[in-house]
Amino acid sequence: MPELPEVETVVQTLKPRLIKETITAMKILFPKMVKTDSSVFQTKPIGQTIQDIHRKGKFIIFELDTDVLIFHLRMEGKFFIKKDEPFDKHEHLVLYLSSGRTLRYHDFRKFGTAHLLPIETYQEVSPLNQVGPEPKDTNLHQYYVRIKDSKRPIKAILLDQTKMSGLGNIYVDETLFQARIHPERKAVDLKEKEVVNIVLAAREVLAKAVALGGTTIRSYTSSLGVHGRFQNELKVHTKAGEPCPVCGTPIIKIKVTGRGTYVCPKCQK
DNA sequence: CCCGTGCCCTGGCGGC
DNA sequence: TGCCGCCAGGGCACGG
Structure with missing residues (x-):
């Protein structure tokens, strides 16, 4: 994907x-x-x-x-x-x-x-x-102002390409894990600092993934495809049952607005 | 305006 | 072994 x-x-x-x-x-x-x-x-x-x-x-x-x-x-x-x-x-x-x-x-x-x-x-x-700006071009305060009244889960907002573009299901999960935010938190309940940390985490996750050529979860033989290496860096996505790399608690898989979602139930609040 | 749901499509997998 | 049914998921149309 x-x-x-x-x-x-x-x-x-x-x-x-x-x-x-x-x-x-x-x-x-x-x-x-x-x-x-x-x-x-x-x-x-x-x-x-x-x-x-x-x-x-x-x-x-x-x-x-x-x-x-x-x-x-x-x-x-x-x-x-x-x-x-x-x-x-x-x-x-x-x-x-x-x-x-x-x-x-x-x-x-x-x-x-x-x-x-x-x-x-x-x-x-x-x-x-x-298509909105991608995380590296997103003004942190403007983004907070734009989403702060929404009752939707933060994951749904991060997937909304009109507000900020580039994140899909994999990198949203990784971003929220790095920012220690639970995907079901409503935007309206997040402090500005938390939203800022999420965007900063998204920038880091995407930059690292770009540097590694992206993520290849399903292996295809492609003459001109993505042979990414970021799948080796995934902390939570596809890791259900495996220990959280920070606290050791098993990663769980839940559904958030219809999307399969991986989360550390202890680290992400 | 805002939000949730269903749709598009088919390879792969679980269940029997 | 083989078949059936269901799931995955980004963006858009639609309805409440």
Whole structure:
């Protein structure tokens, strides 16, 4: 499940391989993933050159000459660069490139999305205008003010990409463990210092995960994927029954707003 | 406006 | 061994 560190790793991997490639053709194998008018999506990128690749939150942005191609990988999306091999059944979108290679979007759960938007305005419209700053760019006091009246559990707020972007289920659990805050605490009951500590913890957790290339929980053989090493650093996520690395109390798994959640019942208050 | 729920999808796993 | 049913989960539409 790619979160900010995994998406960043994908961007850094794709960039040197795809910059200055021109898109010569496109094949859409799973039309539902395309969220822009399909005739526009299919024809407008042809002849345009990939000038840059970057991301906002968990969205990957391919900057072309006059438009941007925006992908969201959701849980299982990944890219492969291949020659003229036959299509895999999970490849849903194929870009043909001027070098003769193909860029393939692969997603066996079919949750990922693709948009094509004009380069001048894409930041002001959906989906990217819904994406808040990531933790390192979040103003601590402003964030506290923004969430302080909410009765929702802090975990739900940290997963809300409009308020702050980049955290998913894994890194929220790790962030709240590091900050010693229980995921079910309501935002309205948190002191400003606690909220500040949570954002600071998120910055640290994400920075370390980016440095290690993200987290690979399920092992896939991927030619162009995430071979992250942060899974070795996880303190609570997926650790149900194992001792808390701080106090030794067994980690428990609970459900918070529908999400599987790992917590140390002693350390996190 | 705010919040909770259901939906999308399919590989993998538990249960029998 | 094989099959069935359910779970996982990010973001969005929808309804209260």
